[in-house]
Amino acid sequence: MFSVMRSSRWLIALVAALFVSQAFAHGMSEAEKLSIIDGGNLRFMWLGATHMLSGYDHLLFVFGIVFFLTGFKEIVKYITAFTIGHSVTLIYATFNGIQINYFLIDAVIGLSVCYIAFANLDGFKRLLNIKAPSLLFMITTLGLIHGLGLSTRLQQLPLNQDELLLNIISFNIGIEVGQVLALAAMLLFLSNWRKMPSFKPFSLASNYLLIAAGGFLFLMQMHGYSHVSNPDEFGFSADNHIHEHIRMSEERAAELIKQNSHHSID
Numbered sequence: 001m002f003s004v005m006r007s008s009r010w011l012i013a014l015v016a017a018l019f020v021s022q023a024f025a026h027g028m029s030e031a032e033k034l035s036i037i038d039g040g041n042l043r044f045m046w047l048g049a050t051h052m053l054s055g056y057d058h059l060l061f062v063f064g065i066v067f068f069l070t071g072f073k074e075i076v077k078y079i080t081a082f083t084i085g086h087s088v089t090l091i092y093a094t095f096n097g098i099q100i101n102y103f104l105i106d107a108v109i110g111l112s113v114c115y116i117a118f119a120n121l122d123g124f125k126r127l128l129n130i131k132a133p134s135l136l137f138m139i140t141t142l143g144l145i146h147g148l149g150l151s152t153r154l155q156q157l158p159l160n161q162d163e164l165l166l167n168i169i170s171f172n173i174g175i176e177v178g179q180v181l182a183l184a185a186m187l188l189f190l191s192n193w194r195k196m197p198s199f200k201p202f203s204l205a206s207n208y209l210l211i212a213a214g215g216f217l218f219l220m221q222m223h224g225y226s227h228v229s230n231p232d233e234f235g236f237s238a239d240n241h242i243h244e245h246i247r248m249s250e251e252r253a254a255e256l257i258k259q260n261s262h263h264s265i266d
Helices: 004-022 030-037 040-055 057-067 072-095 101-122 133-154 161-193 199-229 238-265
Strands: none
Touching: 030 072, 040 057, 040 161, 057 072, 057 101, 057 133, 057 161, 072 161, 101 133, 101 199, 101 238, 133 161
């Protein structure tokens, strides 16, 4: 029990650190944009891979998908559904210039993390006493939403209109490479964890924590949206407001990790 509680404290601190550093991290610097112009399609592949590997909302959703899956065919089926979903909207929305406010779409992505964890906990039957929607259908649908989030990021880059489709496909290939790498690490971690006594009691706690993390992301993104949509009400620009939140959040994350370090020592 002690090891489970200690692991729980560290996991809470880790999630806090990941989210507070990413919750308002939209856009990229001018230097990064300039580096893309001469990088060609390989640069877009690299950006796609790194975006997926640093996109904690996407990673948490994928982690939720495979959390209780043990069969190879099941894993391939559901991950393929998610891949098809986000690839369709990523390519279509970017190619047609369809833009959605990134705070709003990321808020919905946060709710998708809550959904997959709620489904893992059999919440529809246990709490709502209704039959759960088809998991395959929902993962595909939520994948479409994740693709819109990826598209908002891609459309912030300096895209070459003469090679627009190649830029989009290259970015999407990078996304899939990053997803495969992340998925491999997740499956390795889960396969080893399932052999330990702590998995059964801690698996439920982990999914409750996923719900909390998704809810936290939703609230942070909606908070960000309220500021960028009404910048005159707050006395300084939306960008400065976001940067101030990043600074305060990083300080809070460091404090949480320090506190949990002391608890572990005790």
